[in-house]
Amino acid sequence: MINKHLNQIIIGKICSPYGILGWNKMFSFTENKKSIFKYNPLFYCKKNIIYSLKIIQWKTIKNYFLIKIQNINNRNKASSFKNINIFIYSEQIKKKNNEYLWREILSCQVFNINKNFLGIVINIIRTHTNDILVIKKNDYKEILIPFVKKKIIKTINIKKKIILVNWRE
Known part of the structure; x- marks a missing residue:
C-alpha cells in the first residue's frame, strides 16, 4: 500500500x-x-x-x-x-540493481516483443500462483497479463518506465 x-x-x-x-x-x-x-x-x-x-x-x-x-x-x-x-x-528499502518496488511498475508502458504498444500498467493483482499486471490502453478494456518472469515478462526498465512482454494483443 x-x-x-x-x-x-x-x-x-x-x-x-x-x-x-x-x-x-x-x-x-x-x-x-x-x-x-x-x-x-x-x-x-x-x-x-x-x-x-x-x-x-x-x-x-x-x-x-x-x-x-x-x-x-x-x-x-x-x-x-x-x-x-x-x-x-x-x-x-535497500534494492539491488535489478530490483524494483511494485509501485515503480505502475504507470509503466507495456510493449509486446513485436513492439506493439499494449497500454499502461494501472494495477497489480496479487494471487497465490503469480501476480497479474492490469494494463489499460486509452478507453479500451483492461488486459490482464500474468507476471511470470522470463516466460512472459521479458524485461523491465524502471528508468525508462517500459516493460517488454511476450503477449499477443
Whole structure:
C-alpha cells in the first residue's frame, strides 16, 4: 500500500488492543510477514504528526502479530493505536540493481516483443500462483497479463518506465 506522500510506504497496520497489559494486534503487509520487524525505524501518523514507533516485544499469533509498544502499559493506552497505519520511507528499502518496488511498475508502458504498444500498467493483482499486471490502453478494456518472469515478462526498465512482454494483443 502506498500512502498519499510519495515516499511513504504503508507496510502494516496496528489493530485492536489485546488483553489488559498494553499489547496490540498488528497485521504486516510485507511479502514475508516477519520482514516488517527488519525495518528500523517504523513510523506512524496521529493528528498529522509523524512519530517513530518503538516496538519493544512481539509475538506471532496465527496470521497476525501481537506487539508491545514502548511506554504503552494498559488497554486504554493501547486503544489509542487502534487502526493506525505503520509506514517506512522508500529510502529505507535497500534494492539491488535489478530490483524494483511494485509501485515503480505502475504507470509503466507495456510493449509486446513485436513492439506493439499494449497500454499502461494501472494495477497489480496479487494471487497465490503469480501476480497479474492490469494494463489499460486509452478507453479500451483492461488486459490482464500474468507476471511470470522470463516466460512472459521479458524485461523491465524502471528508468525508462517500459516493460517488454511476450503477449499477443
